[in-house]
Amino acid sequence: MWFVNAIGTLQKSSGSAHRNSCFFENLHFSEQNTVEKIYFYYSEIITKQYPTKMESNLKYIEDNYIELENLAILTHFETAEIEKFILEKLIPSYSYLIHSEIKISSSLNDSHSISTVKKYFSKNVVSLLNDLKTTQNNSEEVKQKFRENFIQRLLNHSTKEFAYQNLFDENNRVNEERLDMAFEEEWQHYNNGIYGICTLNASENDIIDKEIIVKKLIKFNQEKENLKLTDSEKEELKNLNAEFNKSTNLFAPYQRATSSRGKYLDKILQENDLSDLVKKY
Numbered sequence: 001m002w003f004v005n006a007i008g009t010l011q012k013s014s015g016s017a018h019r020n021s022c023f024f025e026n027l028h029f030s031e032q033n034t035v036e037k038i039y040f041y042y043s044e045i046i047t048k049q050y051p052t053k054m055e056s057n058l059k060y061i062e063d064n065y066i067e068l069e070n071l072a073i074l075t076h077f078e079t080a081e082i083e084k085f086i087l088e089k090l091i092p093s094y095s096y097l098i099h100s101e102i103k104i105s106s107s108l109n110d111s112h113s114i115s116t117v118k119k120y121f122s123k124n125v126v127s128l129l130n131d132l133k134t135t136q137n138n139s140e141e142v143k144q145k146f147r148e149n150f151i152q153r154l155l156n157h158s159t160k161e162f163a164y165q166n167l168f169d170e171n172n173r174v175n176e177e178r179l180d181m182a183f184e185e186e187w188q189h190y191n192n193g194i195y196g197i198c199t200l201n202a203s204e205n206d207i208i209d210k211e212i213i214v215k216k217l218i219k220f221n222q223e224k225e226n227l228k229l230t231d232s233e234k235e236e237l238k239n240l241n242a243e244f245n246k247s248t249n250l251f252a253p254y255q256r257a258t259s260s261r262g263k264y265l266d267k268i269l270q271e272n273d274l275s276d277l278v279k280k281y
Contacts, residue, residue: 056253060281061096064249065120065196068094075129082129086191089139091128094119095196096252122196124203146190147183149204154179157208162215198260199247209247210260216240217264229272241265241277250279 054062072079085091098118105111137145154160161168164182168174186207189195199206217240229237244265251259256266266278 056281058098060250060252061098061120064123065096066123066126068119068121071121071125071129074126077129085129085132089191090132090137090142091125092122092191092196092202093193094121095193096120122193122202124196124201143187146187146204150183150186150208151179153205153208157212159212159216162212162219163208164211197251197255198249200249206247209243213240213244213247214260214264217244217260221264221268224268234272234274237268237272237274238277241269241274245279250281253281 066074068079068082071077072082075082077085082091086093096119098120100116100118102114102116103111104114154163155174157163161172164178166175167178167182190202190207195202195207199210220237220240224233244261248261250256251261256262261279269275269277
């Protein structure tokens with residue numbers, strides 16, 4: 001009788017409960033079992049059948065980044081070691097931090113709060129950590145290698161004149177002082193985890209490629225502001241879009257509208273009937 005009453009209660013509280021009553025047929029509850037026990041079992045079934053949809057920002061981060069604990073397991077480093085490598089600037093810092101607050105309360109008018117913090121890294125950090133196992137580089141050596149790759153990518157780029165304001169003169173000769181300033185700023189952004197957000201691989205190549213394509217898009221937007229694009233201009237925009245997508249991330253949904261992608265690409269694509277080219281999540 002107790003079992004029947006419990007199921008009856010569930011059927012009243014949920015229209016779908018009767019469809020799942022078969023799950024209870026093989027259960028044998030004693031009279032001491034409570035409605036709560038049956039309810040928790042039923043809730044577990046419902047959760048498995050109808051999983052809660054993850055919030056879009058959390059899903060984007062979970063799908064595209066690696067959390068610190070998982071990073072430690074994957075690379076066989078302790079989390080404390082990884083944190084030490086960050087301080088020493090041997091690897092970049094996390095790109096996203098998710099701070100969660102959970103409050104538990106009951107009918108006894110009591111409550112308990114749980115606070116958790118999770119750090120999410122660009123997935124390229126996995127290879128950087130694995131490299132540390134086979135090399136003895138210190139932070140200065142890591143920085144020097146990064147600088148060499150950065151400058152090589154910049155100087156060999158076919159449209160390098162777009163990179164960094166007034167970096168090249170009319171003869172395409174680089175201003176060394178401005179180059180040093182540009183690199184130091186980018187090195188700081190890289191170590192702070194910013195390029196794990198902005199670029200696909202948080203690499204020297206991606207940083208240079210993104211810098212150049214963003215400047216191209218800014219110029220294109222300024223020239224075509226408030227104008228409907230011609231067919232040839234639409235083709236040019238399609239090419240810029242393809243170039244942008246080779247180095248640049250989607251950004252989390254909450255960042256999208258104010259990101260370089262949102263401001264300089266999504267908007268102009270939508271305004272010119274090219275919405276199908278806007279990258280989806």
